[in-house]
Amino acid sequence: MVNPIIDVQHLDYRYPQQAADQLTLHDISFTVMPGEWVAIVGHNGSGKSTLAKNLNGLLAPAAGTIKIDGQVLSEDTVWDIRKEIGMVFQNPDNQFVGATVEDDVAFSLENQGIPRPEMLTRVKTALTQVNMQDFATREPARLSGGQKQRVALAGMIAARPQILILDEATSMLDPRGRQEVLATIREMKANSELTVLSITHDIDEAASANRVLVINDGQLKEEGTPAEIFQHGEALIKMGLDMPYAERLKAALKRQGLQVPTNYLTEKGMADWLWQLRSNK
């Protein structure tokens, strides 16, 4: 039997300045299987980043347990567990440690004791995958927000963690840049049993997941496939997601009296359905 790689049970979290009866995360339980891609959505301030920081021990729960790859997260295991988790934040500024882009991407590899020739290959490949190969000798601080996010992602690609947590990690990229990064992550998943947890407002990123968790007011409110979650239409906006174009089109056609498919369709799926409708006339 395969065990979950992430197992969260009855997690409560409170920030130090919060009163004893206040919680930022309340009774959150979920599991993620190895190789799964899970998106976490929810409106601003619902507790998604707080959850991500609990998962790699940056914050310590008030109650509940977190198991990563079978190990209970505690003061004793946190350093081992962090080696398995790569995290990319919305604002990667605080994550840069190297004087140049390539030094920065190499940093975690040096810590892992990877031999230099392999390190150089991995750094180069990772920078090429995120389209930053021409910036290898630049200073990370001088890059744009989107470029910084690409470099932070390259660091994770090179380090090859078992679990990749993306906290709004594509938010500063333009739509094409986001698609490129998502394609890179899909490729990484195809080549290894990478588990991805992505916190996002981006509908395409959420649609790339196998499963979506909806967090509201610090609680896990819903869980389902992207198709199940996207059927909520207008309620998606309350969940912190933008409604996909195909769903907006469906809603508009429905208002015109057309019987539209109830299952979730991509833009291509919607276009195919419209073609079929037209040829059946």
Ligand SMILES: Nc1ncnc2c1ncn2[C@@H]1O[C@H](COP(=O)(O)OP(=O)(O)OP(=O)(O)O)[C@@H](O)[C@H]1O
């Ligand atoms: N360091 C902190 N100290 C105290 N409260 C905090 C701290 N960081 C976040 N919070 C509060 O905890 C709640 C959850 O914040 P969190 O950043 O986890 O939400 P989020 O869902 O990730 O939001 P966003 O989508 O805006 O990133 C918010 O009310 C926030 O104000």
